[in-house]
Amino acid sequence: MTETLHIIGGGMAGSEAAWQAANAGVRVVIHEMRPTVETFAHRTGSLAEMVCSNSFRSDDDKQNAVGLLHWEMRAAGGLIMEMADRHRLPAGGALAVDRDPFAEAVTERLRAHPLVEIVEEEVTALPRDGHWIVATGPLTGSGLAEAIAAEAGQESLAFFDAIAPIVHADTIDMETAWRQSRYDKGETEDERTAYINCPMTKDQYEAFIDALLAADKTEFKPGETAGYFDGCLPIEVMAERGRETLRFGPMKPVGLTNPHAPKEKPYAVVQLRRDNALGTLYNIVGFQTKMKYGAQKSVFAMIPGLQEAAFARLGGIHRNTFINSPTLLDADMRLRSKPHIRFAGQITGVEGYVESAAMGLLAGRMAAAEIEGGQLPPVPETTAMGALVTHITGGADAKTFQPMNVNFGLFPPVDARGGRKGRQVRYKMYTDRAKADWADWLGHRAAAE
Missing domain, CATH: 2.40.30.260 (Elongation Factor Tu (Ef-tu); domain 3)
Structure with a gap:
């Protein structure tokens, strides 16, 4: 029988990781402390609750890096993007979401999945064995935060969110x-x-x-x-x-x-x-x-x-706490000192709902492949997914590491010049290259399965 993947935290990253792993045939247990343990910002016990804003930002997949990330997640069968599209609100060129129905729909889909179990409990220590993803987000419980800081050999970095x-x-x-x-x-x-x-x-x-x-x-x-x-x-x-x-x-x-x-x-x-x-x-x-x-x-x-x-x-x-990922995580998002534990979401130092869910998507797929006895090929750094994971697992300077939204500055450069028009051409080149490379990566993964 396939081993179980345990996910700590049922936010954007944890929910997406669970969906991806379960759809790959792996049994998943989500450990979510809400509503048993409340936080300052959350109001409900739903998974993937949105607390800061109700916007996923630009949905333009030709001129905007976050819009490209939307496209990549949709192409990968992402639950977060599917539910966001289903519960979207008019917002010009942005993707805004009706937050409560969105979270309720994510929760319902995961509860209905035959390979997903949701356990309402707080995890306060790093597990010693098994397969785990820590996706506790910016409001990680104090007990687990202290355990992470102790394992890292330093205080967790922190900033303040409003x-x-x-x-x-x-x-x-x-x-x-x-x-x-x-x-x-x-x-x-x-x-x-x-x-x-x-x-x-x-x-x-x-x-x-x-x-x-x-x-x-x-x-x-x-x-x-x-x-x-x-x-x-x-x-x-x-x-x-x-x-x-x-x-x-x-x-x-x-x-x-x-x-x-x-x-x-x-x-x-x-x-x-x-x-x-x-x-x-x-x-x-x-x-x-x-x-x-x-x-x-x-x-x-x-x-x-x-x-x-x-x-x-x-x-x-x-x-809002996050770890110094370039120092602590390997290229597969595993804790170097405890490789049975992966990290995903905002706690890794990506910023934003979509970026958090994207790192959950990758962590869930990576963990599922490992449990099934395989390993995914490296995610191309020319894609939005690859640019983000490369940044947090070694591309960023560990001494000055701070939370980062996806942006074209994280991508390997393309050659396009000529002022504003040149930027538009360059952004289109980024997105065209990324879409081709992401489709190719998804195709390789499907072939391996």
């Missing part, structure tokens, strides 16, 4: 705000009107920045340092870097026309993106925050259109 607030749609003043995707992007009317926009004048923006900088904020405990992932900076940290930073970031006023005052160009715009299929909830895009709850309510009430807004969830900040 989450954005969610607003009840019927409390937004639509006589001030309007619906429009930036540059009217989208193929349908729903997609072209997927965002709600709140305009600001220069005086309103300056007053907002002043209030943001002066607001009460969460303080760190003694000994903690505020290391943030640049892709998920709290808005007040961005404001501290310069008063115009937000205007060139999440509050940029470009590609939008206010129908209430079409001749007046807003100085800044706050965007909200639909958070559920009913359209009753919207999250404030890019507004991760470490402000205390009372301060959030008063500061966000300064945004035109949100004066009377009611919040389904306020923002917050939490500790």
Whole structure:
């Protein structure tokens, strides 16, 4: 009888790893501590619960690295992408997901799989034998985190993650705000009107920045340092870097026309993106925050259109741990000191839902092949999957290793020059090469089976 693969953690990475391994014929047990042990950010006991944002970012597989990663996961029969597509929401060119039905669907599919068992328990130590994948994500339980740190011979690296607030749609003043995707992007009317926009004048923006900088904020405990992932900076940290930073970031006023005052160009715009299929909830895009709850309510009430807004969830900040993967993991994502244990997901130092699920996909396939007595060929580093796994298992400098989203800077270069047009040609070359190499790799794997 085939040996069992044990997976610690039922988030994006753990769920995808379980799906891939089970579909390869391997029995899988998912050990998930929720809902028995709660976390700061999670609200349910569902697998693959989304907590920070409801967006998988760009779905453009010809000009964007994360869109290419979407394509590769779909080609590999990924559960996370299948459920994301099934529960997608209008979001212009982005892939936004109705978060609760999405997580419930992932959970239902895994519970229904004859080779998958889900055990609600907390694992607090590294297992001594067997086949294991640690996919505990950014909120790894303290007991297991301490065990990982002890095994690594050093303290786990850490940074801080912030989450954005969610607003009840019927409390937004639509006589001030309007619906429009930036540059009217989208193929349908729903997609072209997927965002709600709140305009600001220069005086309103300056007053907002002043209030943001002066607001009460969460303080760190003694000994903690505020290391943030640049892709998920709290808005007040961005404001501290310069008063115009937000205007060139999440509050940029470009590609939008206010129908209430079409001749007046807003100085800044706050965007909200639909958070559920009913359209009753919207999250404030890019507004991760470490402000205390009372301060959030008063500061966000300064945004035109949100004066009377009611919040389904306020923002917050939490500790996010990850290992120094280039030092600790081999090319097959195994812990060098305990090769029966693989790591996958955000704990490896990839950042983002899709990247986490992608590393789960690879870990699940690698573990299944090993259990069946084989080994997968190396994943081509010319693919999005290969670029990520190469980065975390040796491509990155261990001394400066920090969480990373997938991007074309991780890929072996292609030769294309000529300004902006050259970039578009180069990105297309990256994606064409990646798709061919990924299809070839999947074909080799199928032939081996």
